[in-house]
Amino acid sequence: MADDDLATLGPAAEPRTTLTDSPADGPDHPQPAPAEAVPAAGAAGRWLPRILVAGLVLAALNLRPAITSLGALLEEVRDGLGMSGTVAGLLTSVPALCFAAFGIAAPRLARRWGPGGVVCAGMVAITVGVAVRPYAGGTGGFLAASGLALAGIAVSNVLMPVVIKSWFPDRVGTMTGLYSMALALGTSLAAALTVPMTEALGGSWRTGLAVWAALAAVAVLPWLLVVRRRATAGPATPAAARPARAPVRITASPTAWALAVFFGLQATAAYITMGWMPQIFRDAGVSAGTAGVLLAVTMAMGVPLSFVLPRLASRMRHQGPLAVLLGLCGLAGYAGLWLAPAAGAWAWALLMGISNCAFPLALTMIGMRSTSAAGVVKLSAFVQSVGYLISIPGPLLVGTLYQHSGGWGLPIALMAGLMVPQIAVGVLAGRDRRIEDEA
Secondary structure, three states: OOHHHOOOOHHHHOOOOOOOOOOOOOOOOOOOOOOOOOOOOHHHHHHHHHHHHHHHHHHHHOOOHHHHHHHHOHHHHHHHHOOOHHHHHHHHHHHHHHHHHHHOOHHHHHHHHOHHHHHHHHHHHHHHHHHHHHHOOOHHHHHHHHHHHHHHHHHHHHHHHHHHHHHOOOOHHHHHHHHHHHHHHHHHHHHHHHHHHHHHOOOOHHHHHHOHHHHHHHHHHHHHHHHHHHHHHOOOOOHHHOOOOOOOOHHHOHHHHHHHHHHHHHHHHHHHHHHHHHHHHHHOOOOHHHHHHHHHHHHHOHHHHHHHHHHHHHOOOOOHHHHHHHHHHHHHHHHHHHHOOOOOHHHHHHHHHHHOOHHHHHHHHHHHOOOOHHHHHHHHHHHHHHHHHHHOHHHHHHHHHHHHHOOOHHHHHHHHHHHHHHHHHHHHHOOOOOHHHHO
8 A cells, every 4th residue: 555545643643853764774775754744733742752652552551461361260251151161262262363353454444544543442442342241241242342352452463563663763673662561561460460359359250350441441541642633633744745656565575474474483382382381381290380480480571572672673684683593592492391391490481481572573573674654554464464363273283282192292393393484484574675675
């Protein structure tokens, strides 16, 4: 799509008028010149970038609690709703499927309503879905409300990189790091606090799940301000005055495909780690409590590293070496889980936590592989939709291999085997290319 096809955030989120090209962009790939925007008026114009940063962080905090809070209380939910084991198993696969299905609609929605408006609607959908699902009256209502929340998460997932590209083109790495760190923090907090909060609030799983709607409701507020500012300021630049660009055929870009496969394989590794790593430790003789702490350590590693890694990646012309380093950490962690899962449990947990930081690296590369906000939103939708589809079979296949082999040798071999193509496509995706050049 051309730039004028995408309804950007408008003057409420006008790009900075003075940009500094990141070293990764270099002289051969400068950032596009920003459209001339109507000057923002008074205090609103001065405060709007800070409001957007707050909205970015609050949105990121809400992109995983709807999932991880359910995982913490899944047994209670099953008992309370009379949910079959098959439906409960489906719940663990639904997020990736929804991310793929709803994420692909994000570019069309952004053209019509603007990324800010869609993210605001996404936060509203998360709020309503999380608040309603415990009280929806049966398994069908629970699934429908969960689907509403996941739809809000999906479109927000896709549009965060374009918001960063539009507003902070000279700080893609820093802002992606801030966003990734907040996302990892939200994931960890929901996993760690859901059960204690449920007990503190009377022990009802319904209250324990619904309480996370309050955090999502807070995230709506800054986006309302952004959308209101956009609506009152008018168009930043007439479409006719913008330079025409040839449409980007995303499916013709080798870089887009490499990035999509990289995203899918890292998501596969992350879901396998979250779903099965505690069981690997427990089968090796580690106590259930310690196995849970080890998983928490793995997830917590993403909080500081998710902030540092994108900043480092944005300063590099080729992000392939980082993909190799993260992949080698994953291979070392899998080797440890195979050879001595209990003896070196803490080391393997740390290595897997480092390896899982391929996610913020992928987000950073999405922002760097296009010269325009319109290109980024198309790339983000394509990469995340295809990637999440790729990730669906992995955890199920690991479970099947574990059940039929009676041990963890074959499943761990599969995990390690998938890390090799992840490294290869990470190197391809990390090359200093732009999808517009390839199209």
